Amino acid sequence: xxxxxxxxxxxxxxxxxxxxxxxxxxxxxxxxxxxxxxxxxxxxxxxxxxxxxxxxxxxxxxxxxxxxxxxxxxxxxxxxxxxxxxxxxxxxxxxxxxxxxxxxxxxxxxxxxxxxxxxxxxxxxxxxxxxxxxxxxxxxxxxxxxxxxxxxxxxxxxxxxxxxxxxxxxxxxxxxxxxxxxxxxxxxxxxxxxxxxxxxxxxxxxxxxxxxxxxxxxxxxxxxxxxxxxxxxxxxxxxxxxxxxxxxxxxxxxxxxxxxxxxxxxxxxxxxxxxxxxxxxxxxxxxxxxxxxxxxxxxxxxxxxxxxxxxxxxxxxxxxxxxxxxxxxxxxxxxxxxxxxxxxxxxxxxxxxxxxxxxxxxxxxxxxxxxxxxxxxxxxxxxxxxxxxxxxxxxxxxxxxxxxxxxxxxxxxxxxxxxxxxxxxxxxxxxxxxxxxxxxxxxxxxxxxxxxx
Amino acid sequence: xxxxxxxxxxxxxxxxxxxxxxxxxxxxxxxxxxxxxxxxxxxxxxxxxxxxxxxxxxxxxxxxxxxxxxxxxxxxxxxxxxxxxxxxxxxxxxxxxxxxxxxxxxxxxxxxxxxxxxxxxxxxxxxxxxxxxxxxxxxxxxxxxxxxxxxxxxxxxxxxxxxxxxxxxxxxxxxxxxxxxxxxxxxxxxxxxxxxxxxxxxxxxxxxxxxxxxxxxxxxxxxxxxxxxxxxxxxxxxxxxxxxxxxxxxxxxxxxxxxxxxxxxxxxxxxxxxxxxxxxxxxxxxxxxxxxxxxxxxxxxxxxxxxxxxxxx
Numbered sequence: 001x002x003x004x005x006x007x008x009x010x011x012x013x014x015x016x017x018x019x020x021x022x023x024x025x026x027x028x029x030x031x032x033x034x035x036x037x038x039x040x041x042x043x044x045x046x047x048x049x050x051x052x053x054x055x056x057x058x059x060x061x062x063x064x065x066x067x068x069x070x071x072x073x074x075x076x077x078x079x080x081x082x083x084x085x086x087x088x089x090x091x092x093x094x095x096x097x098x099x100x101x102x103x104x105x106x107x108x109x110x111x112x113x114x115x116x117x118x119x120x121x122x123x124x125x126x127x128x129x130x131x132x133x134x135x136x137x138x139x140x141x142x143x144x145x146x147x148x149x150x151x152x153x154x155x156x157x158x159x160x161x162x163x164x165x166x167x168x169x170x171x172x173x174x175x176x177x178x179x180x181x182x183x184x185x186x187x188x189x190x191x192x193x194x195x196x197x198x199x200x201x202x203x204x205x206x207x208x209x210x211x212x213x214x215x216x217x218x219x220x221x222x223x224x225x226x227x228x229x230x231x232x233x234x235x236x237x238x239x240x241x242x243x244x245x246x247x248x249x250x251x252x253x254x255x256x257x258x259x260x261x262x263x264x265x266x267x268x269x270x271x272x273x274x275x276x277x278x279x280x281x282x283x284x285x286x287x288x289x290x291x292x293x294x295x296x297x298x299x300x301x302x303x304x305x306x307x308x309x310x311x312x313x314x315x316x317x318x319x320x321x322x323x324x325x326x327x328x329x330x331x332x333x334x335x336x337x338x339x340x341x342x343x344x345x346x347x348x349x350x351x352x353x354x355x356x357x358x359x360x361x362x363x364x365x366x367x368x369x370x371x372x373x374x375x376x377x378x379x380x381x382x383x384x385x386x387x388x389x390x391x392x393x394x395x396x397x398x399x400x401x402x403x404x405x406x407x408x409x410x411x412x413x414x415x416x417x418x419x420x421x422x423x424x425x426x427x428x429x430x431x432x433x434x435x436x437x438x439x440x441x442x443x444x445x446x447x448x449x450x451x452x453x
Numbered sequence: 454x455x456x457x458x459x460x461x462x463x464x465x466x467x468x469x470x471x472x473x474x475x476x477x478x479x480x481x482x483x484x485x486x487x488x489x490x491x492x493x494x495x496x497x498x499x500x501x502x503x504x505x506x507x508x509x510x511x512x513x514x515x516x517x518x519x520x521x522x523x524x525x526x527x528x529x530x531x532x533x534x535x536x537x538x539x540x541x542x543x544x545x546x547x548x549x550x551x552x553x554x555x556x557x558x559x560x561x562x563x564x565x566x567x568x569x570x571x572x573x574x575x576x577x578x579x580x581x582x583x584x585x586x587x588x589x590x591x592x593x594x595x596x597x598x599x600x601x602x603x604x605x606x607x608x609x610x611x612x613x614x615x616x617x618x619x620x621x622x623x624x625x626x627x628x629x630x631x632x633x634x635x636x637x638x639x640x641x642x643x644x645x646x647x648x649x650x651x652x653x654x655x656x657x658x659x660x661x662x663x664x665x666x667x668x669x670x671x672x673x674x675x676x677x678x679x680x681x682x683x684x685x686x687x688x689x690x691x692x693x694x695x696x697x698x699x700x701x702x703x704x705x706x707x708x709x710x711x712x713x714x715x716x717x718x719x720x721x722x723x724x725x726x727x728x729x730x731x732x733x734x735x736x737x738x739x740x741x742x743x744x745x746x747x748x749x750x751x752x753x754x755x756x757x758x759x760x761x762x763x764x765x766x
Contacts, residue, residue: 085729088514088729088732089514092514092515092517092732110515113515114515114517208710208712258603258604259603259618259620259621259624260601260602260603260604260620260621260623260624261621261624262621262624262712262713263601263602263621263623263624263708263709268602268604271604272604277604406515409730409731410731413726413730413731417712417714417715420712420713420714421626421713421714423713424624424625424626424713424714425626426626426713426714426716427714439537439538442532442535442536443731443733446511446532446733446736447513447516447733448511448516
């Protein structure tokens with residue numbers, strides 16, 4: 001009896017333990033956010049980000065998150081420059097005004113390096129705080145690289161990945177000239193020569209962020225922006241390769257672009273392309289896709305996409321990513337992490353991607369899914385495949401590292417000015433790049449940066 | 454009793470009352486004015502002193518250790534002497550200020566003469582001419598952005614219809630600054646016009662009549678009677694516009710961002726870029742201190758000139 005009784009008790013005990021463990025596990029992992037609803041009752045989260053299709057939709061869906069968690073989320077997607085100025089100032093004071101912010105690509109080195117953001121690895125590794133199904137490894141490595149420090153510690157998760165592709169709205173004009181999508185720099189010039197002025201269309205257009213748009217051409221000729229970022233930040237703007245690349249890019253703007261191109265921001269550039277007033281650009285896919293999807297697009301049926309052209313020294317398509325991050329001064333870090341998990345969950349990403357189409361997402365499982373690839377088959381081009389190829393290229397080789405160092409804004413500004421001077425014939429490429437180099441060196445010295453000069 | 458109190462024998466007592474009244478007045482002023490003066494000092498002087506202090510440090514928001522580092526107090530100012538972009542920005546500022554203020558004074562003066570004529574139509578027109586002055590600067594910038602963008606500009610459409618192709622003015626190194634100056638004039642001339650118009654309406658008719666009786670024609674009357682009468686007003690308007698022109702920011706921010714190259718980069722825009730794009734707060738403060746000093750010197754000089762002008766009238 002006794003033994004039997006003991007056996008029964010033991011079985012019961014084991015069953016009970018198993019049940020308790022299962023419940024506990026469910027309590028911890030399963031609807032992780034819902035399970036902690038009470039914990040976040042009354043918490044008020046304040047956050048900002050830049051404004052993209054995805055961000056705007058997340059903001060619209062915030063009431064669903066609030067209903068699940070009991071939090072109140074004051075979320076404001078802002079225009080890119082406004083966000084960056086506001087957050088840069090706020091982070092520099094280590095204030096607690098924001099619980100989550102956009103970790104902007106070009107500021108990532110500076111914000112992470114200055115210790116202004118919360119390291120997220122502790123959150124990721126804590127099963128009480130992170131749903132195991134959330135799968136941080138699903139984020140494309142190329143998109144995550146800039147949101148990590150040199151040791152691989154994570155400070156943000158990507159909500160937006162930019163991949164630079166070539167888009168030609170009037171591919172019919174290229175075909176008519178007996179040419180195809182340009183695969184190298186010579187072919188690019190040949191296409192521009194053949195198309196420019198036909199049907200009132202400018203062959204080329206670009207927005208005024210030359211320090212982003214011109215880099216694949218500088219690197220394509222073998223140029224580098226810094227000697228060895230982030231360790232050696234000596235600028236190399238006046239190298240012969242960079243001078244050649246800048247001259248090439250300046251020529252595109254000067255000879256093949258519409259009047260006033262130097263004042264074009266991304267919106268104007270896109271409108272010019274959508275209206276069919278300009279044919280081609282190399283830029284972020286998010287700023288090209290409306291040529292195929294915008295209801296008012298005049299080039300829906302003729303637009304084609306391809307990889308950016310390869311230069312004599314290789315293929316360096318621009319890629320970047322922006323993520324959500326938590327300021328070090330936030331008083332609601334756990335709640336902010338819960339918000340980030342929700343905003344970047346597979347379920348929400350898939351839902352938004354299905355609703356909105358391409359939203360510059362960064363989860364490999366979604367980008368490579370059949371339905372997503374099918375949705376981005378445009379006039380015979382596998383745009384999702386091209387997008388992933390560029391993001392993976394960014395993960396292969398750290399050539400985009402130049403952009404995440406804290407001093408890039410200063411050096412990029414000098415490059416921008418130089419390209420403008422070249423495109424308007426104010427200076428030769430050599431003069432402009434030499435002046436840009438001299439000014440960059442001067443300012444970096446003012447900052448106390450050690451240079452090899 | 455009352456009469457006795459104000460008689461000569463009451464002199465001592467009256468003086469005492471007057472003294473007491475004066476003392477009360479002084480106390481009252483002290484009580485009322487000093488707190489206000491203190492607030493004004495705190496609001497205006499303290500930020501200026503802080504700015505000057507920051508200009509002696511290498512303050513950079515990405516390098517917290519630079520806060521309060523006075524180890525090389527004149528480094529920023531030394532650097533200014535070598536900074537070609539700063540020198541260029543001063544030259545751009547000078548061109549922008551001189552052309553825009555000069556032409557604002559000219560157009561404002563001419564329009565005021567025209568609007569001073571007695572006509573109900575012209576009285577209505579005065580209000581229309583004032584519109585640019587009351588618009589927020591950013592709205593002015595948006596209007597001119599549209600004017601200068603070839604794809605949506607009526608200027609460019611009209612020129613194209615006539616068979617001319619006008620290049621984008623704000624993207625051309627030859628025209629960008631002129632384009633900014635035109636927008637600046639459009640925004641600023643109503644101020645001069647208003648001031649001159651007000652002065653003209655206070656001008657005694659006798660001056661003009663006397664000149665006419667002496668045989669002066671319209672040009673001579675304008676040159677030798679009206680213009681000297683308006684000298685003080687024109688100088689004052691010029692001073693205000695000059696100071697305002699040094700604050701030209703929204704137009705440049707929205708239209709050219711200082712470009713192409715550095716063709717339209719004025720000093721305050723350069724200072725803004727340094728502070729808010731690159732976090733060089735110390736260096737940017739040094740530039741701002743120089744700008745502030747220039748404004749103070751200019752103000753002082755013009756006030757002197759205005760006073761001398763008034764004394765001569």
